Amino acid sequence: MIRFKHNILYFIVAVGLLTTTCNAKELTIVSLHSIITELTKDVGGDKVNVISFIKPDTDPHTFEPSALNLRAASSADLIIASGLGIESYINKIVTNTSTHAKVISLGEEINAALLSQNQDPHWWQSIDCVIVATRIIEKSLSSLSPVDRIYFRNRANIKIIDLIKLKAWARTTISQIPLDRRDLVTSHDAFGRFAQDFNFRIHPIAGLSPESEPNAKDISQLIDFIKKARIKTIFVENRINPKITEGIIHDTDTILGGVLYSDGLGSKECQTYASMYRHNVNTIVDGLK
Numbered sequence: 001m002i003r004f005k006h007n008i009l010y011f012i013v014a015v016g017l018l019t020t021t022c023n024a025k026e027l028t029i030v031s032l033h034s035i036i037t038e039l040t041k042d043v044g045g046d047k048v049n050v051i052s053f054i055k056p057d058t059d060p061h062t063f064e065p066s067a068l069n070l071r072a073a074s075s076a077d078l079i080i081a082s083g084l085g086i087e088s089y090i091n092k093i094v095t096n097t098s099t100h101a102k103v104i105s106l107g108e109e110i111n112a113a114l115l116s117q118n119q120d121p122h123w124w125q126s127i128d129c130v131i132v133a134t135r136i137i138e139k140s141l142s143s144l145s146p147v148d149r150i151y152f153r154n155r156a157n158i159k160i161i162d163l164i165k166l167k168a169w170a171r172t173t174i175s176q177i178p179l180d181r182r183d184l185v186t187s188h189d190a191f192g193r194f195a196q197d198f199n200f201r202i203h204p205i206a207g208l209s210p211e212s213e214p215n216a217k218d219i220s221q222l223i224d225f226i227k228k229a230r231i232k233t234i235f236v237e238n239r240i241n242p243k244i245t246e247g248i249i250h251d252t253d254t255i256l257g258g259v260l261y262s263d264g265l266g267s268k269e270c271q272t273y274a275s276m277y278r279h280n281v282n283t284i285v286d287g288l289k
Helices: 002-022 034-047 067-074 090-095 106-114 127-144 146-174 192-198 216-229 243-252 273-288
Strands: 027-031 048-052 078-081 102-105 183-188 201-206 233-237 255-260
Touching: 027 034, 027 127, 034 048, 034 078, 034 127, 034 146, 034 273, 067 090, 078 127, 090 102, 102 106, 102 127, 106 127, 127 146, 127 192, 146 192, 146 273, 183 216, 183 243, 183 273, 192 201, 201 216, 201 243, 216 243, 233 243, 233 273, 243 255, 255 273
Parallel strands: 027 048, 027 078, 078 102, 183 201, 183 233, 233 255
Antiparallel strands: none
């Protein structure tokens, strides 16, 4: 009789958990970066509806939300930003809408988790940072829908395993470049975290934002350095006007090493984080080895 009562109790609990899970409300997540969109969809699966403000091949540095974006933000459960100053418009979303959504800035949270003071907002150029971002997104979704926490954790674990494999591949591939050839001249300062991971020296033409135009003195000093260091290859970026870079190539007798994806995913190629990262690594290795 006691065993029968226990079986009935287990059945009631199991049905209750199943009902709770089935009735869990789909979460509406606003993403402010193409890579955040991918991570949130991969972790959230069919439990989330992700509204992406920043489409592939869109400059996150200069984006301004539309009235349609603001209306979408009003009904969001969570807004996920890149952070570290990229979204200068974030207060506009909060103050100009009736949203009660929690806003998380991944750059600041990644730095806190890694005990870092790094102000480079291009955290996605480091796979380690993307792994941390995946965990942050998992925990944020779980706090909104606790009944789905195991679902989110399992999906995050799958993503992180893939990211660990991607970093192992990158380390092996980059080992083809001797340490004394790891000088990376790029359109703007977007690869600092990548450089830290793989012992590169970064020589950007522009600053952390591609809109920060270099002055004549900066360009002259960079040209002198390229000549003295005997750097043979310069890289451009997919969304940035190559005019200044082409001028430096002409003045230094270097060659164009290829196009790198610095600020997010592409619309025709490099449509996933893994394909973007592989493209960048292969382009850099082919240009420098």
